[in-house]
Amino acid sequence: DTAVSQTPKYLVTQMGNDKSIKCEQNLGHDTMYWYKQDSKKFLKIMFSYNNKELIINETVPNRFSPKSPDKAHLNLHINSLELGDSAVYFCASSPWERATNEKLFFGSGTQLSVL
């Protein structure tokens, strides 16, 4: 079974549309993240949630709204999509609230293309 799964893998949409990316982890972790990887492959943290509560918001525009219905799910909703939102979005989870010698588990990414 996939530890961190996100859907869809590819998302092509028009500017101005609203879209969502879903993420689920079956590792029992309390902390989940969204990262954005730009065209230059730079991977930047966007949000962190711990047990359904927002912990980190790295100055992401409020068009991006993460939602965590339970600690195993962290979805990302994007309103009024812009060309600059085109990127690969990665979901991740970690057990760091319990032990800091653990690793971050990543999903396989969602390639978002805004036309």
Add this chain to the structure above:
Amino acid sequence: SQELEQSPQSLIVQEGKNLTINCTSSKTLYGLYWYKQKYGEGLIFLMMLQKGGEEKSHEKITAKLDEKKQQSSLHITASQPSHAGIYLCGALSHWAGTSYGKLTFGQGTILTVHP
């Protein structure tokens, strides 16, 4: 905030050659992670280093953390086409004095191995 700089940004080698990727931090590293990303896929955990002077190996890949814990190197011996991908170093830090961790990445090194 912690900044990581990787060098080189890209590397092209012939199969069988050795290579080294460096990761330098602006602050003392609490935990340093190395991940590999294959094109179009998610991030694969390679190694995690915490102690100054620590060195870990996995198959033909060796990672070291210097004594001052501000620089790490990733060395690949006898490179193979399967080693091709993007290598990312990540620094673990805690958010705003909490116990919640976040991983901040360098800009990545794109490795191409020609057969």
